[in-house]
Every structure is written in structure tokens, then in C-alpha cells.
Amino acid sequence: MSETHYQVLQISPQATADEIKQSYRRLAKEFHPDVNGGQINSDRIVKLNAAYEVLGDERKRREYDYLYGTTKPIPRQQQSTAPIPRRPRTVGRELDEELILWLNQVYQPINRTINWIIKPLKTQIQELSADPFDDELMANFEAYVTECQQHLQKIEKTFHSMPNPSLVAEIAANLYYTINQVADGIKELNFYIMNYDERYLYDGIEMFKIAAQLQKETNKKVKIYK
Secondary structure: OOOOHHHHOOOOOOOOHHHHHHHHHHHHHHOOOOOOOOOOOHHHHHHHHHHHHHHOOHHHHHHHHHHHOOOOOOOHHHHHHOOOOOOOOOOOOOOOHHHHHHHHHHHHHHHHHHHHHHOOHHHHHHHHOOOOOOHHHHHHHHHHHHHHHHHHHHHHHHHOOOOOOHHHHHHHHHHHHHHHHHHHHHHHHHHHHHHOOHHHHHHHHHHHHHHHHHHHHHHHHHHHHO
């Protein structure tokens, strides 16, 4: 059984916001290569960042708690923004129509669009690296980021177009976190375009990497339903 975000951050589901932040900083420092003898535990770092990305945000934490049945129920007025579990209507290997419909009309289109966003980034950066201060090259990169934003809007609309079957609640949650990582990555790339500060570019790249890893893990889970 995979670790919960609370287990990754070594805190209880009742932890306060300050306790979450303190635990994340402590663990991030513990696994930092400068402190850890130059050794990099990339898998653990990815899990730490993913866990803090959710639990460090009040809204995302409520949605996570709602999905996984912790003691913190999501307020009624905010339930519509999270994947909505439903009681499974079938038992066994037979997939009901609702599940097939969700996979075909929500999961698959979103998965393809995420690829359209993430995969061109490496090539775009290589082209821009020839001269980041060249107006034409930067304009091309900005056009790519703008297209990413347009794709993201379609993704978010598709994600909320229908409730997810309870049978795939975990998959829907992973997909939701992947979308959030992509959205945050796009924001960082936009900051880079505005001020040429490479720290934003690096952060955007890292967020896309996390999204790609989450997407990979989600795809593995989906295979059991095919």
C-alpha cells in the first residue's frame, strides 16, 4: 500500500499548517544533497514535494482529505471543485458504462493534452538557449507557453465535466495533482519570460518533471482497468 501524504511528511492528519511546514522543511533539508553527502534521493524528494504541494495548500488539503476519508470533511460549497466519488454499482471484473465513459471522455483526453504540454519543453528550451535575449527566440518560447495555457484551460474544463466513479477515485486524485503541477509549472515559465530569471525556468522544469512522474504512475494504475 502506497504512503499517504501525511506519512510522507511524517505527521498526523490532525497536524496544523505550521507543523506541516516545519516537517517539510526538516525533511527537505535532511534529503538535500548538500547535507546528505552529495547523495540525491530523487524519489523521496518528489514525494516530499508532491505531499507538501497538497497539504501545504488549505483547499487542496481539504479535497485530499475528502477523497481519502480522513477526519476533515470538505465543506459542501467546495465539493464541486474536487473529484466526486460515487458508490460503485458493480463488483468484480466487469467495468460499468460510467467507468468506461469517464476513462474515454475525461482521462484519455486529459492525458493526451498533458503530453502536448510537457513533451515539447525540452526542445523549446534548447532552441531558446542559443540566445535567451534574442527577441525572436523569446517570442517563440512565449508562444509555446501561451499555447500551454490554452491547453490547460481545456484540461480543467474536461476534468470537471463529469464526476469520477468511486472505483477510480485514487486515479482521479493523481490526475488532479498532475494538473496542478502542470499549472504551477506554466506559471513559473511565465515568470521567466517576464524577468529572465533562470530560477523560474528551473522551477518550471522541475514542476513539469514532477507532473510527468505523477502521470507515469497514474498510467500504470489505469492499465488494470483496460
